[in-house]
Amino acid sequence: MPTYEFGDTILVPFPFTELPLSKRRPSVVLSSRSFNQACGQSIMGMITSATRSIWTGDITITDLEAAGIPHPSVIRFKLFTLPNDLVLRQLGRLGLQDQENLRTGMADIFG
Numbered sequence: 001m002p003t004y005e006f007g008d009t010i011l012v013p014f015p016f017t018e019l020p021l022s023k024r025r026p027s028v029v030l031s032s033r034s035f036n037q038a039c040g041q042s043i044m045g046m047i048t049s050a051t052r053s054i055w056t057g058d059i060t061i062t063d064l065e066a067a068g069i070p071h072p073s074v075i076r077f078k079l080f081t082l083p084n085d086l087v088l089r090q091l092g093r094l095g096l097q098d099q100e101n102l103r104t105g106m107a108d109i110f111g
Contacts, residue, residue: 005033068092
């Protein structure tokens with residue numbers, strides 16, 4: 001089973017808390033490779049093209065090609081943990097500037 005790391009963009013069955021179903025959505029891995037290997041799960045954040053409904057802390061993905069994301073999108077701090085074996089596939093990896101922006105955003109939100 002593949003192990004993912006911080007900054008990997010992946011396709012997952014995104015869980016909805018208000019509905020008993022999931023939809024395939026791009027997400028970004030927030031936890032480290034060592035955490036993901038040890039737990040068999042990864043902490044992830046939502047990637048959305050819904051840029052008209054801005055949330056505090058949204059991070060614009062500037063290198064869409066590296067991330068494997070086809071449309072202008074943001075990383076949204078709607079977080080979840082998912083077993084690694086439920087990941088459908090890897091889409092790409094955030095570019096270095098996007099990874100730095102994500103780390104800064106996480107520090108702003110989590111302190």
